[in-house]
Amino acid sequence: MNGVNLTAQDDRGCNPSHLAAAHGQSYTLQTILRSGMDANVSDRNDWKPVHYAAFHGRLGCLQLLIRWGATINDVDNNGNLP
Template sequence: ALINNNVNINARDRRNQTCLHMACAHGNSFVVHTLLRGGADLNHQDVNGWTPAYTAAYHGRLGCLQMLVKWGGKLDEVDNEGNTAATRVASNDINDIAFSHS
């Protein structure tokens, strides 16, 4: 309903996180898909440099991470500490993700 009423889907909170970051943190694949279909910025970085993909990887949300990759989410965006979603996946032992996207 919000997307259909021209609400800013990429609105940010005080930490510069979007709804997509929050949906990924909580592992809500339905909301992630809805936001992506509505045009959410899937590579937006928060104050720590975390993208939604990094957030999903950090929290071990494989389903969300796979969806972001399918939609073109980047795994090589560097956060403020020099880490990427790809390195976070490796450190969390999430080995099922396909890195074939480029």
């Protein structure tokens, strides 16, 4: 992707795939995944993009992540499932 750093993280450890999933940006998320980003990458609380999509009710992103191999049975640091 044209020089974009897809592994850049904010202070919570979120990268662009976490943010796209949280905000329901399925087209952006698909572009990120096609660029080789792991669908199961974790932030500092062990939340994965699938956790963000589920928490924010982003069904389109959730379906996309599952198609790209996101696991739906991974727990976060507190033992919560997506």
